[in-house]
Amino acid sequence: MSALSVPHLLGIRPLTADDIQLILSTARQFKEVLQRPIKKVPSLREITVANLFFENSTRTRISFELAEKRLSADVINFSASGSSLAKGETLLDTANNILAMKVDLIVMRHPHVGACHFLASRLKNYPLSAHARIVNAGDGTHEHPTQALLDAYSILEKFGNLTGLRVAIIGDILHSRVALSNIFLLRKLGAEVQLCGPPSLIPKGIEALGVSISHNLINTLSWCDVANVLRIQLERQKAGYFPSLREYARYFGINRQVLDRLSKSITIMHPGPINRGVEITAECADSEHSIILEQVQNGVAVRMAILYLLAGKADFAD
Amino acid sequence: MYGVFYFAAGMNEKTLVSPERMPLLLERLCLLFLERHTKPEEVAVVALQPRGVAFGVAWIHVLKDKFGVNIPDFGKLDITFHRDDYRKRDELDVPAETVMPFLVEKRHVLMLDDVLYTGRSVRAGLDAILSFGRPASLELMVLIERRFSRELPIEAHYVGERVDALSNQKVRVLWQPEPRVVLFNTTRSA
Numbered sequence: 001m002s003a004l005s006v007p008h009l010l011g012i013r014p015l016t017a018d019d020i021q022l023i024l025s026t027a028r029q030f031k032e033v034l035q036r037p038i039k040k041v042p043s044l045r046e047i048t049v050a051n052l053f054f055e056n057s058t059r060t061r062i063s064f065e066l067a068e069k070r071l072s073a074d075v076i077n078f079s080a081s082g083s084s085l086a087k088g089e090t091l092l093d094t095a096n097n098i099l100a101m102k103v104d105l106i107v108m109r110h111p112h113v114g115a116c117h118f119l120a121s122r123l124k125n126y127p128l129s130a131h132a133r134i135v136n137a138g139d140g141t142h143e144h145p146t147q148a149l150l151d152a153y154s155i156l157e158k159f160g161n162l163t164g165l166r167v168a169i170i171g172d173i174l175h176s177r178v179a180l181s182n183i184f185l186l187r188k189l190g191a192e193v194q195l196c197g198p199p200s201l202i203p204k205g206i207e208a209l210g211v212s213i214s215h216n217l218i219n220t221l222s223w224c225d226v227a228n229v230l231r232i233q234l235e236r237q238k239a240g241y242f243p244s245l246r247e248y249a250r251y252f253g254i255n256r257q258v259l260d261r262l263s264k265s266i267t268i269m270h271p272g273p274i275n276r277g278v279e280i281t282a283e284c285a286d287s288e289h290s291i292i293l294e295q296v297q298n299g300v301a302v303r304m305a306i307l308y309l310l311a312g313k314a315d316f317a318d
Numbered sequence: 319m320y321g322v323f324y325f326a327a328g329m330n331e332k333t334l335v336s337p338e339r340m341p342l343l344l345e346r347l348c349l350l351f352l353e354r355h356t357k358p359e360e361v362a363v364v365a366l367q368p369r370g371v372a373f374g375v376a377w378i379h380v381l382k383d384k385f386g387v388n389i390p391d392f393g394k395l396d397i398t399f400h401r402d403d404y405r406k407r408d409e410l411d412v413p414a415e416t417v418m419p420f421l422v423e424k425r426h427v428l429m430l431d432d433v434l435y436t437g438r439s440v441r442a443g444l445d446a447i448l449s450f451g452r453p454a455s456l457e458l459m460v461l462i463e464r465r466f467s468r469e470l471p472i473e474a475h476y477v478g479e480r481v482d483a484l485s486n487q488k489v490r491v492l493w494q495p496e497p498r499v500v501l502f503n504t505t506r507s508a
Binding site for chain 2: 002003022025026029030032033036037038039040041042043046308309311312313
């Protein structure tokens with residue numbers, strides 16, 4: 001198989017296990033390209049990509065832009081600050097304007113759930129852009145598919161296989177698009193997933209996705225091979241989901257003492273940005289257990305693979 | 319291998335190079351190469367994935383066994399990302415592994431592929447090799463050259479055998495169960 005079953009990457013949920021394997025195996029070849037003295041290939045030279053970031057982002061935006069430039073695409077960057085959005089333009093109008101400029105690929109991050117699906121549903125109204133492909137770079141608390149794919153790639157690089165592997169996702173599951181995409185992906189590839197965090201930050205009924213739940217950090221860490229530690233968003237504390245950052249760090253923070261209590265060595269991941277001293281101490285984030293910087297490095301290769309596979313769909317017709 | 323698949327489909331086939339002649343071709347290519355290079359072991363050999371690699375492995379084996387020349391730098395190069403027909407075909411190529419454990423900067427490089435046809439793979443190969451530095455020189459060796467079918471101004475320095483084939487015919491180099499080159503018709507017309 002050499003093509004994705006979907007026209008857009010709106011989330012992990014619509015992907016098949018074969019799609020995921022295709023993206024990850026293509027990413028492996030792009031990682032080799034990134035080791036060359038000249039790290040650029042001409043594949044996307046006739047493609048224009050618009051990066052629409054309606055929400056702040058550092059690594060995702062830079063990673064996408066680097067991936068696009070390594071593939072020789074023309075790149076347009078848009079960020080919500082400094083745009084007409086600040087003047088009250090709606091998503092529909094902003095998107096309409098960008099689509100009218102005839103772009104081939106749209107990478108979008110938006111604070112609202114389903115924004116990418118909405119944009120995808122509007123494409124057919126714009127003959128010049130009806131062929132465009134959309135990549136979700138994070139929509140609200142819904143999905144962040146490229147992060148889940150690069151997490152899976154990083155785990156595979158370390159362990160060689162996901163089937164039967166035990167992965168814990170620790171922290172604010174309720175507001176995390178990374179957690180949701182990771183759950184979908186890991187389950188599709190046969191990994192076991194356990195969620196760990198305070199009850200207020202774990203959504204009710206999430207067991208239906210085939211995951212187990214724990215509120216005890218030590219139990220979870222003893223169970224898992226890989227711990228994916230999520231960022232605690234400081235504004236959540238103000239909203240009353242937990243009493244204080246200090247208390248959170250004490251019960252759910254990863255530190256040296258906690259790791260020393262385990263009878264085995266585990267791998268630690270974090271999607272960034274890290275709140276050092278809250279969900280993980282600086283010492284652990286920089287330790288030999290952590291593959292956080294490998295995740296960032298793999299992100300470029302994985303995003304190159306996604307753009308390459310989406311743009312390569314013949315004649316862009318559905 | 320593609321060849322096996324086409325045989326299974328019962329296509330008409332014709333042998334262009336028999337298993338008996340194949341070693342002679344490989345030996346002749348070694349001699350031509352040695353004639354031009356006073357320090358052959360310093361040449362970096364880069365074979366194009368996937369089929370050029372099988373040819374490269376066989377050729378290097380003959381070079382070592384018959385002529386005692388060892389090539390320490392043998393790379394496998396995938397050209398998928400450098401092809402000019404990306405987005406112009408129904409199916410995307412699945413990239414194969416690239417293994418280039420050396421740089422080609424200021425080196426004499428020999429690029430290998432099994433069949434030279436339109437020249438487009440070789441063009442992509444040139445583009446891909448240049449990502450690994452600026453070679454002092456770059457030569458091309460092919461086992462089979464299809465004459466009168468080039469779409470780009472590309473010729474090989476070393477040719478095992480020149481053949482004529484129609485555009486609806488395929489030339490395949492097979493290494494299993496025994497090495498040979500066959501010609502067969504495809505239903506697709508050019």
